[in-house]
Amino acid sequence: MKTLAVIALKGGSGKTTVATHLALGAHLRGLDTLLVDIDPQLSARDILGAREVPGPACVTCSGRNVLAAQFGALSQRKDLLIVDTPAGAVEEVGEAIVVADFAVLVVRPTLIDLSGLARSLTIVRKLGKAYTVVLNQAPVPRENIEAPLVKRALKGLDYMQAPVAPVIVRSRSIYQTALERGRSAEEMPDRAAAREIAALWDFINAEVRRSAAPAVDAVAPAASASLPSR
Numbered sequence: 001m002k003t004l005a006v007i008a009l010k011g012g013s014g015k016t017t018v019a020t021h022l023a024l025g026a027h028l029r030g031l032d033t034l035l036v037d038i039d040p041q042l043s044a045r046d047i048l049g050a051r052e053v054p055g056p057a058c059v060t061c062s063g064r065n066v067l068a069a070q071f072g073a074l075s076q077r078k079d080l081l082i083v084d085t086p087a088g089a090v091e092e093v094g095e096a097i098v099v100a101d102f103a104v105l106v107v108r109p110t111l112i113d114l115s116g117l118a119r120s121l122t123i124v125r126k127l128g129k130a131y132t133v134v135l136n137q138a139p140v141p142r143e144n145i146e147a148p149l150v151k152r153a154l155k156g157l158d159y160m161q162a163p164v165a166p167v168i169v170r171s172r173s174i175y176q177t178a179l180e181r182g183r184s185a186e187e188m189p190d191r192a193a194a195r196e197i198a199a200l201w202d203f204i205n206a207e208v209r210r211s212a213a214p215a216v217d218a219v220a221p222a223a224s225a226s227l228p229s230r
């Protein structure tokens with residue numbers, strides 16, 4: 001089983017949007033997935049609870065109990081654990097990163113968000129975790145040209161020597177409406193969003209596999225799925 005922590009100390013960055021989409025993406029690829037919501041706002045729990053068809057399991061707990069939740073997931077032979085974290089709570093976020101194999105840092109392309117990213121970067125680097133930064137809520141390029149905001153953000157991230165996911169998640173209302181019913185944008189008719197979020201899943205899946213220590217055991221995952229177990 002692999003564990004992903006989705007973090008951003010800044011609220012509204014898109015942690016829950018990304019965490020639930022990754023969990024739904026894993027589920028759609030046949031992985032037995034558990035999302036642990038350690039944010040007292042319980043948005044991820046509400047989102048997945050609104051799903052009318054089978055989906056990833058979700059439990060809630062405090063950051064202090066995330067290790068217990070991980071043990072529970074291991075004993076249930078889950079393939080993947082995703083932790084959705086609260087904003088601002090450095091200790092809780094630290095707990096999630098400690099148990100994670102890989103951290104996903106979500107950031108919007110604004111100066112205020114980028115400034116907030118520095119602290120998250122410091123934590124993952126101190127803990128020696130593999131991670132990637134996902135740029136979220138970026139404007140859709142016009143005639144294939146990135147908005148100056150995005151170009152500046154990418155420069156800033158380069159300056160911070162932060163590894164950035166090659167898939168930028170755009171600001172699209174479909175991410176909001178799909179999650180109202182616990183659906184991934186992959187399950188909606190908007191092909192641009194579906195392609196984008198599927199590409200993000202593929203990238204993160206590959207990164208987790210790349211960063212992982214050789215698997216000790218190997219529960220054969222479903223056809224197109226991966227994320228080997230430990």
Ligand SMILES: Nc1ncnc2c1ncn2[C@@H]1O[C@H](COP(=O)(O)OP(=O)(O)O)[C@@H](O)[C@H]1O
Pocket residue numbers: 008010011012013014015016017018043087136137138169170171172173175176
């Ligand atoms: N890529 C996106 N496109 C459009 N809206 C988004 C996107 N990502 C997040 N949002 C919206 O922004 C708000 C905050 O997102 P959320 O995932 O709840 O952030 P966080 O969990 O970091 O607080 C929500 O209303 C969500 O629907």
Ligand SMILES: [Mg+2]
Pocket residue numbers: 015016017039043044085
């Ligand atoms: Mg949230």
